[in-house]
Every structure is written in C-alpha cells, then in structure tokens.
Amino acid sequence: MRPNKYLLILLATILVYALFEYYRPKPINWQPTYENDDKIPFGTKVLYDLLPEAMQQPSVRTVRLPVYNHLTESQLPARSNYVFICRDFNVDGNDLRQLFAYVRKGNNVLVSAYYVPDSLGRVLGFKAEVKAPILSDTTLVNNFVNPNLRKSGGYNFFHDDGRNFLRLTKPQNITVLGRNARGEPVFIRVPYGKGQFLIHNLPLAFTNYYVLSSKTSDYAFKAISYLPALPTYWDEYQKQGRFDEEQQSILRYVRTQPALNWAYYLVVVGLIMYAIFAGKRTQRVIPVVEPPQNTSLDFVKTVGRLYFQQGDHDNMARKRMQYFLTELRERYGLNTTVLDREFTETLARKSGVSMEETAELVRMIRNAQASISLSEYDLLTLNRAIEKFNQTT
Template identity: 35%
Template sequence: MDKRSKIALYAIGAVIVLMMIAEITKPKALNWRDSYAAADKIPLGCYVLFNELKEVSSKPISVSTKTAFEGLKDFEGKEKTVRLFINNGISFDKQDSESLIKYVENGNSVFISTNYMYGILSDTLNIRIGTDYNNFFKKPSLNSFTSPNLKTNERHFKDVIENSFFISLDTINAVALGTTKVEKTEKISADSVPDTNINYIKVPFGKNNGAFYVHTNPFAFSNYHLLNGNENYAATVLSFLPKHQIIWDNYYKSGRKVITSPLRFILQNQALKWAFYIAMLSLILFVIFRGKRTQRIIPVIEPLKNATLDFTRTIGDLYYQHGDFTNIINKKIQYFLEQIRTKYYLNTNELNENFISKLAIKSSNKIEDTKALIDYMVYLKSKSNHTETDLIQLNKHMESFTKNTI
C-alpha cells in the first residue's frame, strides 16, 4: 500500500471515530411515545406504577404476556383476582371478550384505563368513549371523584393529557366514580357537550360480585404524572378495586416489545446497532482497498511420481515378449545375489555349503530349501540356453525363499 492510500485510510478512520464520539456524547432526545409497559422508564411508561404496586400489594403481582383468552387459562380455578389493562387504546376480539366476561361472572374484576375502547366488550357493557376535539382534546382538565370525601385527592392535569370521557353508558347498571372537567375557552354554536363529564365507572357483572372498572385517563398512571404530584389521584382510582391478587397485563400495550428478526433485534440495541454499522463499513473499506490481490495465486506443483516400479515392469515385459529367458534369468540371479550381499552381508563369490548354511540361518529358511535354491541357481548359470520353464521354476524357488525370510 502506498503512502497516499495509507493517509486516506487514516483520514477515514479518524472521521469514523469522531462521528462515533459525537453520536455517543450527544444528549438523547426524550421519547414521548405512549408505551404503558411495565419495563419502560420513558414519560409515558408504567415502570413507576408497576414497581409501586409490588411494594404496596399484600399479594405478589402476576404479569401476563398473553392475550386475555390465553392468559386467563393460567388462573382458572384459583382465588379471585383483578386484571389491569392500561393503554392508550384497547380492543378485544370476540374470543378475548367472551373470556373476560366469563372471568368477571366468576367473581373476578377487570380494570381498564384507556382513551379508546372498541369491540364486543364495549357493546356488551353498553358504553362508548369519545372526546370533544373542539374544546377538550389535550387541554388542562380537573379529574375528580363523585364522592365528596375524596375531594382532596382530585388533581388538575395541566399537560400531557388527552381528555376522553363516556359519551354514552348504561345508566341503570353503571355507577359513576369519577369525572373530568375542562373549561371551554371558546363558545361554539350548537355545542351540546357539557363542561363536566364522567370518566370513571363501575359496571357490576354477574351474580358473584364481579365488576368491570372502566377509566378514560390512562395518562394518570404514566411515569410523568406519578412523578409530578398526581400520584394520589392514581392511587385513589385503584383504591376502588377489590383487595385481590393483581394480574398486570403486559400484552395489550403500545410499547410491547415485538422482535420478528435478528436484524431488528440488533438495530433496537444501541451498542449492537453501532457494532453492526462499523462492521458493515469496515467490510466495504476492505473490499475497496483490498479487493485486488497483491500477489498472484501460487500454483500447486505436484511432487514427482516414483516411476521405478512401472519402469521395471515395462523392462520385464519387454524381455519376456522377446523370449530372451537367459538374459532374464541372469538378471534375476544377479539381483538376488545383490540382495543377499546388501541384507545379510554375505560373500557370494563362492556358493558352497558354508555359504548355504549361513544364508539359511540368517534368512530363517530351512537348509534343504536354501540348498535347493542355490543349487538350482548354479545349475542355471552353467547352462547356455534357457527355457520359459526354467524361468518359472527359478521364480517359484525365489518366492518360496523370500516368503520365509525375516
């Protein structure tokens, strides 16, 4: 790599480091997303409420991460409980609605705090929630209770609020527990919405003292309001509930954690997201600056093949085809004697009885077999012409000898 390329790489690396430092040190923007999840510490999360409930409740808090239909199966046949649903908007399907109705008919209670509620359950309770977008929406409001004894616990919500209320309800069965009041700053013609409206009701259901508690100000339970002097109002709202074990819903939440792919999980985590970006950038830089190899591929050189055996076989076939048995026999005898000299260090000039005895001992062959081989070799050396039978017989003697050789 030349000097200019190195300077360019160093400059790019310095820019990346500076961008990382700037991103890490800059103040994070406040997240105003409505979450209502128990683990979220953002302004509109429910971290404070969930942990306070665990402190003040005499019984452990159960957390449900399933639908109403699936979650209620886990508590069938057990003691009476109270199920809490807090979210900006809640809508139950037919199966969930029927499960909640059966759950309340068995003597349990359901608390719902939401700005918008739709579906079969809303129709069954004969209630409708709405808002006056001309006068009430996101304006300061006084949230109070119908009981005069609770006047000290009413609170004036000045900001971070959406003022919803009941625009219709079953006046025969529903019991009003709380109201919201907004002072209208402008008079609009044909305006029939009063300043004060009901925002908290109790609807008894069944014959076992079960009830639905419906509240239209979920903002009151957010971290923002609980940490800004409105905690008494939220505590009073929940004080109307029976003193049963609480089941906290963590499924019907706008801030429910939903991870559908590994990449989404990585991008949702700040540290993993930056690690992913750096890895991708590094890979791109590597491809740009190191895409071309600095050295050609070294070719693979196969080692030389040992062709001695093939050569020997070829020469043998050549001799055999020409019928020169005398030459082949002489070569085999010479090769055999060379092996004797090399392996057993014996002198082969005189093939006498002493030589035969020493060869038999060193090669672990019988003296008779060794003598037969040597005598046959001497006999063949004395002949001037040889036949194919002589060659075959010599080869048999040699194979028999070498088979028993150590």
Template identity: 75%
Template sequence: MKPNKYLLILLATIGAYVVFEYYRPKPLDWTPTYRNDTKIPFGTQALYELLPAVMQQPAVKSVRLPVYNFLTTEKLTGRSNYVFVSQNFKVDGNDLKQLLNYVRRGNNVFISAYDLPDTLGRVLGFKAEVKDPTKADTTLRQNLVNRQLRKPGGYNFFHDDGRNFLTVTKQTGVTVLGRNARNEPVFIRIRYGSGQFLVHNLPLAFTNYYVLDPKTSDYVSKALAYLPALPTYWDEYLKQGRFDEDQQSIFRYVWSQPALNWAYYIVVFGLVFYALFAGKRTQRVIPVVEAPRNTSVDFVKTVGRLYFQQGDHDNLARKRIRYFLADLRERYGLNTNNLDNEFTDSLAHKRGIPRDDARELVLLLRNAQKSISLSEYDLLTLNAAIEKFNQTA
C-alpha cells in the same frame, strides 16, 4: 495487500457515528409506552413497583399473554384482579368472551385506555367518546366523585388534551366514579355478574410522570382503591408483546434501541453502496471483441474484380445472369426456364413492382441470353438493372 480506501471510509464513518451517539446527551423520550420496565415520563415502572403495596399483596404478576391464552391456560385459584393500562385496549372476540366470563365469576378488571372497543361498550353499557380537536383543553381538571376521595381543585394532567370522555348508555349497574370539569364521566364502575369492571379513559394519569409528581401522586392510589385487596395480574402483552427480553432475538433488541437501529441501517446501506460503486470501479477491463467479418462477400467482390480486370465481360455477364435467376428460383419459387409473359407477370406480382419494370428487366435478360457475345457496356447495363431490382425489394 493494499487496504481498500472505500472500506476504510465506511468503517471510519460507522465508528464516528457510534461514538457520537454514545456520548451525546440523550433527549428525554416522551413517547407514551405505558411499559412497566421503562423510567421515561410516560412509562409505568413507578406504578408497577408501587402496586404490591397498594393492593396489599406480596407481588404483582406481569402477564405477557393474550387475554384468551392467559385466562384459559392459567390455573387461577380464588378471586383476583386483572389490570390494563395502555394507549389502546385491543381485544378480539375470544379475548372479550373470556374476560366477561372472568368477571362474571366474581373477579375484577381495571381498564385505563384512550381507545376502548365498541364491542365491550355495548355489552357493559358505555361508549368511549372523543371531542372535536377544537375542543382540546390541557387545563381541564379531573376529580373523583366520592367526597372522601375528592381533592379540592381537582387534578390537572396537562399532557392530556381533555378530549376523551365516557358516555353511559345503560341506566342500571353503572356508577360514575370520576368526572372532568365539564361534568363528563371519565371513570365508571360496571357491575357484571359477581364481579366488576372499572373503566377509566385517561391512562396518562398512571404514568411515571404523574405518579411521582406530588400534585397528582395520590390520584392513582384513590382510583385503584376500588379494587379489593386480592392477587393482581398486570397486563404487558398489549404493550410489549408475548416475549420477554431473554426470549427476544438480537435483532429485536437492536430495533428497539434508536442508536443501534440507525447504526444497523447505516451498515446495510453502506455495504450496498460499496458493492455498487467500489466493486464497479475495480472490476477487470472487458476487452472489445469485433464482430466476425463476412469473408464470403469479400471473396465474391475479389473474384468479380478479377473477371472485370481481365476483360472477360461475356463470361462475367452470363454468371451474373445465372446467379440472379438462381436467386429468383430460391426466393420466389419461380420457373426461370422460359422468360415469357407468364414469368414476367409472376415476377411483378411476387416482387410487388410495376409490370412495366418487370417486363424491361426480363427483356434485358432474354436478349442477353440470346446474344453471341456481351460487351463491357452490356455487362454494366445488365448489372445496373439487377442492382436496381434488388434495391427496390
């Protein structure tokens, strides 16, 4: 069997693209994922691996459940820490309620995110602010307030635009731990019940790029020093969802890899184009079927020519009148026994023609019926009048 050239072209294109993607240098991915399993600049694998030593714990557990599910199903013994580092801190009402209860019982929550919910801020007494885009400043320095933790000259996280800061709305129970060069709070501690919330709104400071940079590497350990040395839980649900890699489907993995994702779409669209174009070109030719001819009309024309050629004009004319009157009876429901004035009026009304035209046709039919013999001229005149009547329907 001869191979289809379109299919071969498609397979060759896919193979060439896969080889090209495999061997071409991979560009550095600057996407801020904050995931603890990636080594890209804005992942958090370095911090996650260093966290047990910082917290003086044998291990730190990664959590892949919503806050509500984790705090209601996990049997937590003793006090502990719960750490969140992400672009957005998205929690619903149930999550927030359980998180507040968790801290009220003497536990600690560390949150570093740009977008913080107003619901949490109203309860704890702060608000996450963002300056106008014209106020962006990548040279803005950050520093800790505690003199023992401060660094001369401060820290510059130049991938951050310096627009995010915190506004303290409650006078008691809130301590500012870090400020930027504009003296705006960026790191605060809120006492809540028997525990504390540590709220920080510059999560880029905890990514691989700045944790491994000697100029900023000590910032993380100083910021986390406000957490006591207790069992610590690290949230990954806000960044990776609920399922681990071994629980993900093959398509979830394919879509997470740019090269495989593009290859998947090329295969799908290639198959669609193949079905549309190649399938259309190789389909069997459909024969042209002529519409059935109306042989009854041909038969009538043949019989009419036969009568006319034989010169039997009288017989042909009377058959023409008989069939015409039968058509009037069937189509308009007229009584054709008496071709009088009443018949004429009914014909003109139902046909929608002037009464004078109807009267001339009826008079011609009546005279033809009374005639002893009809000539060729009479036949042609009668046929022309009937054809004119039919055409003006």
C-alpha cells in the same frame, strides 16, 4: 488482498456514529410507552413497583401473553385482578369472551386506555369518545365523584387536554366514579356477573410523571383503590408483546435502543448504496504482455562474449565484419564481394552517411580482411566504426 475502501469508510462511519450516540447526553424521552420497566416520564415503573404494597400482595405478576392465552393456559387463583394500562386496548372476540367469563366468576378488570373497542363498550353500555387534542393553555381537570376521594380543585393532567370522555349508553347499569370539568364521565364501574369492570379513559394519569408529582401523586392510588386486595395481574402484552428481556434476540434489543436502531438503519442504507455503486462490474485486470524477445540477438551476444573472454579477437572481428556485410546485403541490396569505390559511393548514397565516413569504414574493412591476424585493438576499433555507422543510418 487489499480491503475495499468503501467498506472501510462505511464501517468507520457506523462506529463513529454509534459512539457519538452512546456518549452524548440523552434528551428526556416524552414518548408515552406505559411500560412497567420504563423510567421515562410516561412509563409506569413507579406505579408497578408500588402496586404490590397498594394491593397488599407480595408481588404483582407481569403477563406477556394475549388475554385468551393467559386466562385459558394459566393456573389462576379463585379471585384476582387484571390491570390494563395502555394507549390502545386491542382485544379480539376470543379475548373478550374469556375476559367476560373471567369477570363473571367474580374477578375484576381495570382498563385505562384512550381507545377501547366498541365490542366491549356495546356489552357494558358505554362508548369511548376520543377527540383530537387541541392547543390551549388550560386543560379540563378530572376529579372523583366520591366525596371521600375528591380533591379541592381537581386533578390537572396538563399533558392531555381532558376532552375525552365515556358516553354512557346504558347508564342504569353503570356507576360513574370520575368526571371531568364538564361533568362528563371519565371513570366508570360496570358490574358483570360476580365481578366488575373499571373503565378509565386517561392512562397518562398512571405514568411516572404524574405518580411522582406532588399535585397528582394520589390520583392513581385512589383509582386503584376500587380494586379489592387480591392477587393482581399486570398486562404488558398490549405494550411489549410476548418476549421479555430474557427472551429478547439481539435484533430486538438493537431495535429498542435508539442509538443502535439508527446505526442499524445506517448499515442497511450503506449496504444498499454499496451494492449500487461499488457492486458494479469492474474492469478486469489487463495482463502485461511482454514483447517478444530477440533470442537470436541474445545468442549472438552470448557467443561474442565467449569469444572475447577466450581472447580469440581475430575470429570475433572477422565474424563481426561478416555479420555487418550480411546486414548491408539484406538492407540495401548491395554486392559485398568487391569493396571498391563504386560500392562505397552506392553505400553512402543509400545509407545517408557522408562519403568520408563511409569510405573510412570500407577502408578499415578491406584492411582487416587483408590482415593475417587481428588484435584486440583492431576488434574494438572496427566495432566502434560499425556501431557509429549504424547509429548514423
């Protein structure tokens, strides 16, 4: 079975595209992911790798579970820290109840995110004001309130315009740790029970780009210094979900790789187009019908060949004349009993053969009928004359 050419073209296109994407120089990915295994500018691998030393701990544990599951299903130490660095801090009512209970017992939570749920803000006494970014040549710098942590000129995170801030609704319970150039709070501490919440509204400050930049490298560690040196949990569920690398399926891995992801979409689109255009009902193969064979003619040829090989030329010549005269009777309705002049003229008129040729053929037949024995030469001569007559008619 020959392979379908459309399918081969599709597979070849996918292979060429995948190889091209794999080997071409990779552009810098400026997409903010805040993931602890991303080395791109706006990942958080650098901070995550340095965090154990900053917290004076042998390691920092990565959490790939919802807040509720982690706090109810894990064996936790007496006191610990829980760090969330993400774009959106998405928690539901069950998560918040467990988080409040966790902090009430004397633990600490650091949340650095642009979007913080109002349900958390109402309890702690703030509201996260998120403004649409604007195009400008300058951004609002951030700085710490503590004189020991302040930096002359402040910190400029120029990939963010710095216009977001935390509006305080219960300022009497809140300590402002950082402000922007307008004096608006951007980093606060809220005591809760025996523990504390640290709320920060610029997660970009904790990414690889700004942790490695000489102008902003100390900002993230100064912010983290408000956490006590305790066992620390780093949340990745908000960014990567439940499954780590060891639990990744093939499809999940494909979806995380840009080249493979585009190849995946190309396969899907190609299969859809193949189903539309090449999957139509095709014309069935028309069988070749052989024309009916004249077995009678084959039989005559076989018998004639047998007579000729046996040298019975006389018998064969007489049967050839008999067969020819029978054909004349069936075709022209002639009486072949007497081969006279009248018969010759009628045959010439009906067959369209000249009178001379017809008369010569009739004469040869009469002579052959009158002969006692016919030779091979007589047979061949008679057969050529009959064949010539038939071709002419």
